[in-house]
Amino acid sequence: DTAVSQTPKYLVTQMGNDKSIKCEQNLGHDTMYWYKQDSKKFLKIMFSYNNKELIINETVPNRFSPKSPDKAHLNLHINSLELGDSAVYFCASSRPGVLWPQHFGDGTRLSIL
Amino acid sequence: AQTVTQSQPEMSVQEAETVTLSCTYDTSESDYYLFWYKQPPSRQMILVIRQEAYKQQNATENRFSVNFQKAAKSFSLKISDSQLGDAAMYFCAYRSAGGTSYGKLTFGQGTILTVHP
Numbered sequence: 001d002t003a004v005s006q007t008p009k010y011l012v013t014q015m016g017n018d019k020s021i022k023c024e025q026n027l028g029h030d031t032m033y034w035y036k037q038d039s040k041k042f043l044k045i046m047f048s049y050n051n052k053e054l055i056i057n058e059t060v061p062n063r064f065s066p067k068s069p070d071k072a073h074l075n076l077h078i079n080s081l082e083l084g085d086s087a088v089y090f091c092a093s094s095r096p097g098v099l100w101p102q103h104f105g106d107g108t109r110l111s112i113l
Numbered sequence: 114a115q116t117v118t119q120s121q122p123e124m125s126v127q128e129a130e131t132v133t134l135s136c137t138y139d140t141s142e143s144d145y146y147l148f149w150y151k152q153p154p155s156r157q158m159i160l161v162i163r164q165e166a167y168k169q170q171n172a173t174e175n176r177f178s179v180n181f182q183k184a185a186k187s188f189s190l191k192i193s194d195s196q197l198g199d200a201a202m203y204f205c206a207y208r209s210a211g212g213t214s215y216g217k218l219t220f221g222q223g224t225i226l227t228v229h230p
Contacts, residue, residue, distance in 0.1 A: 031216060041152075041202060043220040055215045090158060094216060101148065102218060104158035 003027050006091050006105035013081060014113050020077045021108045023091030029103075030096045031055075032074040034066060037088040037107070046089075049074050050096060078110075086112045115140045117207050119221035126195045127229050133180075134190045134224050136205030144210035147181065147188045148218070153201040161203070164188065166210070192226075200228045 004025045013019055025032065033056075034046040048056035049068040063079045074093075078085060088109050092102040116139045126132035138147070149161040164172045164181050171179050176196075180189045192199055205221040 033217065035218075041223050043204065043218075043223075045217040045219075048215050048217060050215065056217055058217075088156065092158075096216075100216075101160050101163060102216075103160075104150075107156045107158075109156075 004091055004093055004103050004105040006089075006108050008108060009106060010109050010111075012111045012113065015081055015083060017081050018077070018079045019081060019110070020075055021089055021091075021110070023074045023076070023105060025072055025091075025093040025103070027093055027103060029093040030071055031094050032068065032071075033092040033094075033102065034074065034076050035090040035092060035104075037090060039087070043090070047074075047076075081110075081112050083112050086110060115142070115145075115207050115209065115219050117205050117219050117221035119203075119205055119224050121224045122222070123225045123227070125227040125229060126192070128197060129194055131191060131193045132195055132226065134192075134203050134205075134226065136188045136190070136221055138186050138188065138205070138207050138221075140186070140207065140209075142209055142211060146208040146210065147179075148206040148208065149177070149179070149190045150204045150206060150220075151199075151201045152204065152223070153198075158204075162190065195228050197228050197230060200226055202226070 031050045033048045047066045052068045088107045091105040094100045094102040145166045147164045151159045162174045176193045202223045206218040
């Protein structure tokens with residue numbers, strides 16, 4: 001049973017398209033995150049939701065819009081994709097409170113042609 | 114803002130030997146958590162070990178241990194009896210204990226570890 005699952009694992013698309021990445025966790029966690037790992041492997045927080053409420057939004061372009069229909073799901077929609085959006089996007093979840101470690105999904109590799 | 118620095122882009126070790134990966138961080142906070150994550154070629158992010166800043170005792174998990182020096186803001190990872198499966202990219206990460214950060218992780222640049230048979 002996968003704890004944090006992301007779909008799709010790979011996404012190849014053209015510049016200007018709109019795409020979504022889905023994330024689901026079955027751990028019963030209240031908090032979920034999106035991280036971006038760039039071509040140099042640097043990982044940076046993008047968004048965080050706690051119980052469906054946005055709590056972190058780190059200077060991410062408006063083209064990126066997270067949506068949390070319930071606390072087990074956090075999806076990422078990207079409009080008008082640009083070459084610089086090529087990266088691996090990781091979803092993670094944790095229990096509320098900083099004591100608990102974050103559990104990561106396997107990542108979605110997004111490639112923009 | 115907190116920053117995490119891993120000064121070793123690459124390290125290598127012979128199988129069965131010991132290797133230490135370095136990490137330093139900058140913060141004005143007194144309460145926080147530190148983590149080491151492993152990312153093998155499969156791309157998964159796997160938690161290796163964590164340390165609570167308020168604990169003086171260094172954390173250990175089987176062959177993995179840390180040397181936490183709070184005053185020096187240093188958090189190194191020691192891997193003993195290295196195995197081929199330890200080959201991966203290792204990330205040091207910081208997490209504030211304060212409420213305003215909402216638990217986000219701040220990562221270092223990563224260190225690629227190669228294990229030679």
